[in-house]
Amino acid sequence: MLDVVFLHMFRDVIGANDCDKIVEKNPQNMAKFRSTWEKCKLAFQGATKSFRASIQVPAAIHQAWQ
Numbered sequence: 001m002l003d004v005v006f007l008h009m010f011r012d013v014i015g016a017n018d019c020d021k022i023v024e025k026n027p028q029n030m031a032k033f034r035s036t037w038e039k040c041k042l043a044f045q046g047a048t049k050s051f052r053a054s055i056q057v058p059a060a061i062h063q064a065w066q
Contacts, residue, residue, distance in 0.1 A: 002041070003034075003037070006037065007034075007037075010033075014061060015064065018064040019061065019064065022061055022064055025060075026060065028058075029058040029060050029061055032056070032058050033056070033057060033058060033061065036054075036055045036056040037055055039053075040053040040054075040055050
């Protein structure tokens, strides 16, 4: 459930149509993004409110965001 909400929010920020076009051209872009998201979730222990983690966004998706 967390994944669905997070990915929906991410697509909204990028622009759903642009994000879908990028992923359609190269599905590995979303696979890489999901992988870094999964690592972030696993690193979270819930013990601190100041938890911060980076999620790597593939270049093609990042460029659409700019």
